[in-house]
Amino acid sequence: xxxxxxxxxxxxxxxxxxxxxxxxxxxxxxxxxxxxxxxxxxxxxxxxxxxxxxxxxxxxxxxxxxxxxxxxxxxxxxxxxxxxxxxxxxxxxxxxxxxxxxxxxxxxxxxxxxxxxxxxxxxxxxxxxxxxxxxxxxxxxxxxxxxxxxxxxxxxxxxxxxxxxxxxxxxxxxxxxxxxxxxxxxxxxxxxxxxxxxxxxxxxxxxxxxxxxxxxxxxxxxxxxxxxxxxxxxxxxxxxxxxxxxxxxxxxxxxxxxxxxxxxxxxxxxxxxxxxxxxxxxxxxxxxxx
Amino acid sequence: xxxxxxxxxxxxxxxxxxxxxxxxxxxxxxxxxxxxxxxxxxxxxxxxxxxxxxxxxxxxxxxxxxxxxxxxxxxxxxxxxxxxxxxxxxxxxxxxxxxxxxxxxxxxxxxxxxxxxxxxxxxxxxxxxxxxxxxxxxxxxxxxxxxxxxxxxxxxxxxxxxxxxxxxxxxxxxxxxxxxxxxxxxxxxxxxxxxxxxxxxxxxxxxxxxxxxxxxxxxxxxxxxxxxxxxxxxxxxxxxxxxxxxxxxxxxxxxxxxxxxxxxxxxxxxxxxxxxxxxxxxxxxx
Numbered sequence: 001x002x003x004x005x006x007x008x009x010x011x012x013x014x015x016x017x018x019x020x021x022x023x024x025x026x027x028x029x030x031x032x033x034x035x036x037x038x039x040x041x042x043x044x045x046x047x048x049x050x051x052x053x054x055x056x057x058x059x060x061x062x063x064x065x066x067x068x069x070x071x072x073x074x075x076x077x078x079x080x081x082x083x084x085x086x087x088x089x090x091x092x093x094x095x096x097x098x099x100x101x102x103x104x105x106x107x108x109x110x111x112x113x114x115x116x117x118x119x120x121x122x123x124x125x126x127x128x129x130x131x132x133x134x135x136x137x138x139x140x141x142x143x144x145x146x147x148x149x150x151x152x153x154x155x156x157x158x159x160x161x162x163x164x165x166x167x168x169x170x171x172x173x174x175x176x177x178x179x180x181x182x183x184x185x186x187x188x189x190x191x192x193x194x195x196x197x198x199x200x201x202x203x204x205x206x207x208x209x210x211x212x213x214x215x216x217x218x219x220x221x222x223x224x225x226x227x228x229x230x231x232x233x234x235x236x237x238x239x240x241x242x243x244x245x246x247x248x249x250x251x252x253x254x255x256x257x258x259x260x261x262x263x264x265x266x267x268x269x270x271x272x273x274x275x276x277x278x279x280x281x282x283x284x285x286x287x288x289x290x
Numbered sequence: 291x292x293x294x295x296x297x298x299x300x301x302x303x304x305x306x307x308x309x310x311x312x313x314x315x316x317x318x319x320x321x322x323x324x325x326x327x328x329x330x331x332x333x334x335x336x337x338x339x340x341x342x343x344x345x346x347x348x349x350x351x352x353x354x355x356x357x358x359x360x361x362x363x364x365x366x367x368x369x370x371x372x373x374x375x376x377x378x379x380x381x382x383x384x385x386x387x388x389x390x391x392x393x394x395x396x397x398x399x400x401x402x403x404x405x406x407x408x409x410x411x412x413x414x415x416x417x418x419x420x421x422x423x424x425x426x427x428x429x430x431x432x433x434x435x436x437x438x439x440x441x442x443x444x445x446x447x448x449x450x451x452x453x454x455x456x457x458x459x460x461x462x463x464x465x466x467x468x469x470x471x472x473x474x475x476x477x478x479x480x481x482x483x484x485x486x487x488x489x490x491x492x493x494x495x496x497x498x499x500x501x502x503x504x505x506x507x508x509x510x511x512x513x514x515x516x517x518x519x520x521x522x523x524x525x526x527x528x529x530x531x532x533x534x535x536x537x538x539x540x541x542x543x544x545x546x547x548x549x550x551x552x553x554x555x556x557x558x559x560x561x562x563x564x565x566x567x568x569x570x571x572x573x574x575x576x
Contacts, residue, residue: 009393009397009480010393010397010401012389012480012481013389013390013392013393013480013484014389014390014393014394014401014402014405016386016389016390017386017387017389017390017450017454018390018405020386020443020446020447020450021409021412021447021450021451021454023443023447024420024424024443024444024446024447024448024450025412025415025420025447025448025450025451026408026412027427028420028423028424028427029412029415029419029420029423031423031426031427032419032420032422032423035422035423035426040426089312089315092308092311092312093312095305095308096305103312103316104567105559105563105567106316106319106320107316107319108567108570109320109323109556109559110319111570112505112509112555112556112559112566113509113551113552113555114508114509114510114511114527114551115509115511116509116511116527116530116531117527117530117548117551117552120530120534120544120548121322121323121325121326121548122322124325124326124329124541124544124545125321125322125325128329128337128338128541129325163319163322167319168570168574171567171570171571171574172571172574172575175571175575210575213574213575217574220414220416223416224416224417224418226418226512227511227512230511231531231534245416245418248418248422249418249421249512252421252422253425258422258426261422262422262423265418265419265421265422266419268416268418268419269415269416269418269419272414272416273414276414
């Protein structure tokens with residue numbers, strides 16, 4: 001672009017996009033920080049400045065800390081299981097047997113469908129199909145719907161999330177495996193590296209950039225789980241499966257405590273930002289070039 | 291990749307074992323979908339007595355569920371709403387973000403630097419940290435909720451940062467500035483240069499971003515649920531939600547309704563499978 005008529009170019013090229021971005025992301029974000037300092041209830045025109053009182057309420061909101069703890073538990077399990085499973089399936093898929101593309105496409109299918117619909121599909125599977133299997137076989141495990149038991153409902157939520165997220169991660173790991181330098185793999189085999197040694201010392205370090213991406217994606221998605229949570233369990237039974245994102249929503253839009261809800265949302269944001277920052281820093285450090 | 295030729299029988303056996311394992315895992319992955327398809331064709335009493343029974347063992351096989359779901363969900367209207375929102379927002383964000391990214395790459399001034407840094411930083415902000423003030427501003431002060439255009443505008447704004455980031459990387463790496471200089475010498479204006487020379491060259495990244503953005507818009511639930519409440523305007527995920535609330539005990543109808551939601555995307559997926567998978571991978575790896 002030439003130097004002259006800079007103002008016109010800015011208006012023509014940059015302004016519309018910047019305006020959309022600022023109006024929807026930046027302004028609400030800043031306004032959100034201000035909201036945490038008020039006692040707005042979502043309806044009235046009155047917003048009183050109340051300082052840090054909302055953050056004090058957050059400290060006393062036991063339900064929030066419970067949901068946060070539950071979210072941590074959920075995130076750790078989901079991230080670990082998704083990545084191990086996807087890594088293993090991708091490894092098998094790239095061994096070179098036929099139909100690789102078909103399988104890969106199939107595994108990815110859940111990611112094309114919104115979390116809400118997926119949650120409803122699984123709700124049916126858990127509450128009718130599995131119970132049906134239980135009745136037919138007499139297996140204790142499927143005797144009653146998992147969704148009516150606090151622990152099993154949590155397991156069900158983890159299960160569905162793993163199912164949903166792993167297809168996406170399989171794609172990325174498959175791309176990683178395909179990009180592995182064949183000469184290096186061959187050299188390792190000739191030098192006598194097999195099985196576990198090859199995986200641990202050759203494949204894993206070379207796959208580190210894929211691992212960085214997958215860990216980051218699973219972390220941020222798992223932390224913010226909402227759609228599946230809403231449609232699969234809806235927080236039931238008795239709010240025992242209510243994740244942090246859902247709690248924030250309930251606090252603001254159901255309990256009408258917008259200030260407190262926004263304060264909790266910001267706390268959640270800071271936690272996610274710090275944890276994913278640490279993760280990216282740690283795994284990036286281990287990335288090597290072939 | 292040529293394992294099977296160098297390995298011999300032992301390797302072949304291992305591959306067969308891996309293949310079998312893969313097929314079992316695959317069927318387990320597809321299990322919920324199979325259940326939905328089977329049960330969407332059954333009558334309610336058959337589902338309750340035995341949801342697992344296969345199609346040929348039951349008598350009440352019918353498409354009634356689909357007819358009922360189709361009308362009760364107001365499927366055509368919801369589909370139309372989803373289509374309008376998704377297409378408009380995708381076109382808008384593709385145009386605006388490519389133009390903005392082009393400006394940022396070619397004009398390395400202070401505004402560009404600040405804008406780009408802000409956008410990259412904003413990508414870690416989860417939607418939940420913005421939704422409350424968003425509703426407060428657009429619902430309270432401006433009072434523009436319940437319009438499709440508001441939702442389109444918000445979708446555009448939220449996907450702007452990621453899209454600009456992707457276009458920025460592509461333009462910087464793949465578009466030679468000499469081409470544009472030649473265009474200026476030939477008398478093109480900035481606008482002509484961008485739309486006639488640069489934009490066509492962006493095709494690979496455009497198709498990636500169109501796929502990523504339109505999938506996200508089509509399936510989004512949370513943002514539309516905050517913006518649209520008028521029954522006439524509901525998108526597919528929203529009408530699924532209210533439909534499920536009303537009919538949750540009527541399993542056959544529900545399954546048919548869920549299947550109706552999924553079918554359009556699946557058809558598109560079968561046609562565009564290669565592009566979609568390619569787009570998602572390059573979108574993530576960048």
